[in-house]
Amino acid sequence: xxxxxxxxxxxxxxxxxxxxxxxxxxxxxxxxxxxxxxxxxxxxxxxxxxxxxxxxxxxxxxxxxxxxxxxxxxxxxxxxxxxxxxxxxxxxxxxxxxxxxxxxxxxxxxxxxxxxxxxxxxxxxxxxxxxxxxxxxxxxxxxxxxxxxxxxxxxxxxxxxxxxxxxxxxxxxxxxxxxxxxxxxxxxxxxxxxxxxxxxxxxxxxxxxxxxxxxxxxxxxxxxxxxxxxxxxxxxxxxxxxxxxxxxxxxxxxxxxxxxxxxxxxxxxxxxxxxxxxxxxxxxxxxxxxxxxxxxxxxxxxxxxxxxxxxxxxxxxxxxxxxxxxxxxxxxxxxxxxxxxxxxxxxx
Numbered sequence: 001x002x003x004x005x006x007x008x009x010x011x012x013x014x015x016x017x018x019x020x021x022x023x024x025x026x027x028x029x030x031x032x033x034x035x036x037x038x039x040x041x042x043x044x045x046x047x048x049x050x051x052x053x054x055x056x057x058x059x060x061x062x063x064x065x066x067x068x069x070x071x072x073x074x075x076x077x078x079x080x081x082x083x084x085x086x087x088x089x090x091x092x093x094x095x096x097x098x099x100x101x102x103x104x105x106x107x108x109x110x111x112x113x114x115x116x117x118x119x120x121x122x123x124x125x126x127x128x129x130x131x132x133x134x135x136x137x138x139x140x141x142x143x144x145x146x147x148x149x150x151x152x153x154x155x156x157x158x159x160x161x162x163x164x165x166x167x168x169x170x171x172x173x174x175x176x177x178x179x180x181x182x183x184x185x186x187x188x189x190x191x192x193x194x195x196x197x198x199x200x201x202x203x204x205x206x207x208x209x210x211x212x213x214x215x216x217x218x219x220x221x222x223x224x225x226x227x228x229x230x231x232x233x234x235x236x237x238x239x240x241x242x243x244x245x246x247x248x249x250x251x252x253x254x255x256x257x258x259x260x261x262x263x264x265x266x267x268x269x270x271x272x273x274x275x276x277x278x279x280x281x282x283x284x285x286x287x288x289x290x291x292x293x294x295x296x297x298x299x300x301x302x303x304x305x306x307x308x309x310x311x312x313x314x315x316x317x318x319x320x321x322x323x324x325x326x327x328x329x330x331x332x333x334x335x336x337x338x339x340x341x342x343x344x345x346x347x348x
Contacts, residue, residue, distance in 0.1 A: 001054045002055075002057075004057035004059070005054060005055060007102070008058055009056075011097070011098045011102065011105075012038065014101070015034075015094050015097050016031065016034065016035055019097055020034060027192055028192075029188075029190070033090065034090045034093065034094070037086075037087045037090035037091060038091070040073070040087065041066070041069050041087070041091060042056060044068075044069045045061075045069070048065070048068065058104075058105055058108055061091075061095065061112070062108075062111065063114065066091060066115060067115060069087075070084050070088060070118075073087060078262060081120045082120065084118055088115060088117065091112065092112055092113060095108055095109050095112050096109055096113075126270050126274070127270060128267060129259060129260055129271050131275060132256070132258060133256065133258045134271065136252040136255060136259050137155065137248055137249065137259060137263065140248040140251050141155075141248065146213060149210060150210065150214065151244050151248070153210040154168065154225060155268065156203055156206050157185075157199075157203060157206075158265060158269070159272050160200055160272070161187065161197045161272075162197070162269045162289065162290055164265075164266065165238050165242070167189055168225070168241075169223075169225060169235055169236050169237075169238065169241070170235075171187070171224040172222060172223055172224060173218055173220050173223075173224060174220035175224070176207070176224065178199065178207055178208075183199040183201070183204050184196050184198050185199055187291070193291060195288070195289070195291045223236075227240065238265075242264060242265060245263055245265055246262070246263055249262065250263075273286060276289070
């Protein structure tokens with residue numbers, strides 16, 4: 001590391017370890033989000049420039065580099081516009097802090113703050129799969145292998161709980177309550193909010209098979225899903241789950257085109273929500289189940305389900321209605337100017 005890179009990483013450390021927790025009083029989840037955003041950005045820059053992490057400095061944080069990073073998030077990592085904007089906000093917050101601490105960084109502050117926030121589409125597109133497609137995806141892992149067993153249970157639990165990817169990876173064994181008559185999982189969501197999510201009996205059966213292999217000795221503080229490195233258990237990374245879910249999606253799509261080819265973890269949450277909504281779960285309950293602070297966020301599922309709207313309209317339309325019976329009595333108003341004016345809004 002040279003002098004420039006040492007100065008850069010010192011400010012990164014101070015931002016994450018001092019400014020966020022002590023000065024801004026950010027929650028652990030917020031600090032974690034900032035850390036992930038910076039890690040993603042630095043990894044992207046290293047790969048793009050074919051340079052080692054220890055060589056990075058503020059000169060690599062150009063506007064072009066950050067804009068390329070944001071496009072990478074959307075196009076290659078399949079991130080939403082909201083996630084893209086959130087990552088940009090994290091980068092801006094860091095560069096603003098660095099600019100206050102080091103006047104030489106101020107030029108980069110002005111440059112990055114000129115990157116516009118991307119507008120969200122007025123009608124967000126919800127990507128989800130059918131229950132038939134779900135069955136095909138769950139048939140892809142080889143449950144006789146250790147990794148296959150883990151990956152299968154991960155996808156089953158993700159679908160059953162509707163949990164976000166990181167929420168599932170944060171689960172510890174103490175969050176699993178499968179012993180009573182009403183099994184449930186305690187999930188910590190955005191803003192530190194906790195919700196209790198009921199679990200289907202078959203999911204409990206899959207958990208027991210998984211725990212026999214991965215948790216023969218149940219320790220409450222152990223992560224439910226983990227990887228082993230040199231004998232140490234570490235929490236699985238989001239990249240790991242995104243990778244194997246994408247691979248299963250491609251394999252399942254080749255057998256049944258109904259399976260989305262670009263399968264990603266959040267699609268399990270969307271799909272479970274759509275299936276519950278279609279089967280009659282009230283919107284208020286669905287919002288609580290998903291952990292949405294505002295029910296307006298949950299309404300995207302109602303807006304997206306045109307098929308359900310069509311079925312509801314058909315059921316609510318009388319068989320005597322001309323749209324159903326096809327029998328329409330046309331009025332004889334060919335030469336009735338008063339009728340013409342009334343129909344076309346010309347009369348008062």
